[in-house]
Amino acid sequence: MKTAIVIGGGIAGCSTAYALAKRGTHVTLIERQTALAQGASGNPVAMLYPKFNSGKSILSDVASAGFSYTHSLLKQCSNAQQLYDICGQIQLAFNAREQAKQQASLNNKTAHTAIEWLDAVQLSEKANIPLSMDGLWLPEAGWVKPQQLCAQLTQSDNIHCITNTEAITVQQNVSQWQVTLAKQSLLADIVVICNANDIKQFPQCQHIAITPVRGQVNFFTENALSQPMHTIVCTDHYLSPAIDGIHAIGTSYAPNDLNPNLSAEDTQSNLSALNAISTALFNQLDSSSVTGRVAWRSATRDYVPLAGQLIDEQALRKKPPRYNDNPADLPWLTGLYVNAGHGSKGMITAPMCAELIANQINQEPFVITHRLASALNPSRFLLRDIGLKRMTQNLFTF
Numbered sequence: 189m190k191t192a193i194v195i196g197g198g199i200a201g202c203s204t205a206y207a208l209a210k211r212g213t214h215v216t217l218i219e220r221q222t223a224l225a226q227g228a229s230g231n232p233v234a235m236l237y238p239k240f241n242s243g244k245s246i247l248s249d250v251a252s253a254g255f256s257y258t259h260s261l262l263k264q265c266s267n268a269q270q271l272y273d274i275c276g277q278i279q280l281a282f283n284a285r286e287q288a289k290q291q292a293s294l295n296n297k298t299a300h301t302a303i304e305w306l307d308a309v310q311l312s313e314k315a316n317i318p319l320s321m322d323g324l325w326l327p328e329a330g331w332v333k334p335q336q337l338c339a340q341l342t343q344s345d346n347i348h349c350i351t352n353t354e355a356i357t358v359q360q361n362v363s364q365w366q367v368t369l370a371k372q373s374l375l376a377d378i379v380v381i382c383n384a385n386d387i388k389q390f391p392q393c394q395h396i397a398i399t400p401v402r403g404q405v406n407f408f409t410e411n412a413l414s415q416p417m418h419t420i421v422c423t424d425h426y427l428s429p430a431i432d433g434i435h436a437i438g439t440s441y442a443p444n445d446l447n448p449n450l451s452a453e454d455t456q457s458n459l460s461a462l463n464a465i466s467t468a469l470f471n472q473l474d475s476s477s478v479t480g481r482v483a484w485r486s487a488t489r490d491y492v493p494l495a496g497q498l499i500d501e502q503a504l505r506k507k508p509p510r511y512n513d514n515p516a517d518l519p520w521l522t523g524l525y526v527n528a529g530h531g532s533k534g535m536i537t538a539p540m541c542a543e544l545i546a547n548q549i550n551q552e553p554f555v556i557t558h559r560l561a562s563a564l565n566p567s568r569f570l571l572r573d574i575g576l577k578r579m580t581q582n583l584f585t586f
């Protein structure tokens with residue numbers, strides 16, 4: 189039986205453990221917090237909607253494929269009613285730029301066919317609250333509870349979770365990988381690094397550019413006016429329907445801001461967004477019920493997640509390949525993978541990336557195209573930096 193160590197117990201780590209365990213691999217999942225899903229994946233609720241934009245891009249293709257993949261994954265989960273809801277999303281055309289973007293996405297429906305333009309009256313009917321702007325209706329969007337999803341994904345006899353324990357080093361040890369913890373070392377055939385902004389603690393990931401992006405989401409208790417609302421409504425912020433009696437409004441986006449405390453300014457900005465979505469709801473708000481949570485996304489230089497096998501930087505720099513060399517001959521670190529850098533969309537990108545990594549480990553057909561899988565490779569920045577940009581577009585010719 190193959191063995192794997194997965195480092196980090198957020199959605200990236202839990203979905204990677206799930207994808208490997210269902211193929212019969214014995215997985216040890218290491219999480220430094222006292223429980224799984226306490227970092228970015230610890231928000232009580234996350235929205236599930238693809239990134240739609242005027243043209244096709246790697247980013248929108250990854251989001252679109254991930255959106256479909258998370259949908260199918262959720263359908264396989266038990267206790268679905270408690271876990272997620274495909275309640276639909278309204279994207280209000282809240283300024284001229286957004287209006288133009290929406291028009292362009294309607295003209296370019298290839299990636300996201302389930303989009304419809306509706307006027308304010310029709311959107312108000314969908315949302316079940318009065319809305320004053322026109323916009324887009326995405327019937328397949330919804331929300332999920334990340335902590336519950338992580339718990340479900342790791343319920344397998346093949347997954348052993350070790351919490352309250354930090355992975356300190358990762359080293360190659362003959363034909364296996366050794367992960368050092370405070371009190372012991374573990375050996376496995378495969379290691380998947382899924383610890384978000386902390387991947388750079390491992391020298392094998394030094395070449396990866398990743399930035400922490402602080403986000404604050406606020407919560408408030410439902411009231412008579414807000415309670416009937418049953419879709420997500422967005423401007424450049426989102427407002428969730430009441431889930432277990434609580435609405436979420438968010439979020440702020442602050443690269444490199446490491447302040448762990450709730451910020452009054454961010455709360456104000458989130459509540460202004462609520463006002464822009466519905467002044468009636470804003471006026472009914474009981475401000476004493478407003479709470480919040482801070483966490484950090486992990487953004488890559490090109491905003492595309494990191495998923496796949498690592499390349500040995502030292503070996504690559506020592507003997508740089510030529511542009512027409514076979515990518516199979518690159519100095520791949522056999523058995524060492526990364527699933528991280530999920531930015532603002534981890535609930536839709538991380539599970540698909542986990543499946544892709546399991547495909548690569550087990551030499552199966554990929555869940556996405558080779559072109560997208562190449563774009564996700566975590567060592568792409570390194571290859572680009574040494575002048576092999578073209579190679580990064582097609583790493584899977586073998």
Ligand SMILES: Cc1cc2nc3c(=O)[nH]c(=O)nc-3n(C[C@H](O)[C@H](O)[C@H](O)COP(=O)(O)OP(=O)(O)OC[C@H]3O[C@@H](n4cnc5c(N)ncnc54)[C@H](O)[C@@H]3O)c2cc1C
Binds near residue numbers: 225231534
């Ligand atoms: C405010 C906010 C709102 C968001 N809203 C949405 C949304 O609506 N929809 C959506 O799809 N996404 C949303 N996101 C993004 C999403 O939450 C993230 O993309 C996703 O949770 C990232 O998952 P992860 O597993 O990569 O990271 P995390 O969930 O941060 O998990 C990383 C884990 O690694 C652990 N760790 C770190 N170092 C070590 C080590 N050395 N050893 C052991 N464990 C270690 C950490 O403790 C942590 O638990 C939001 C993010 C924020 C911050």
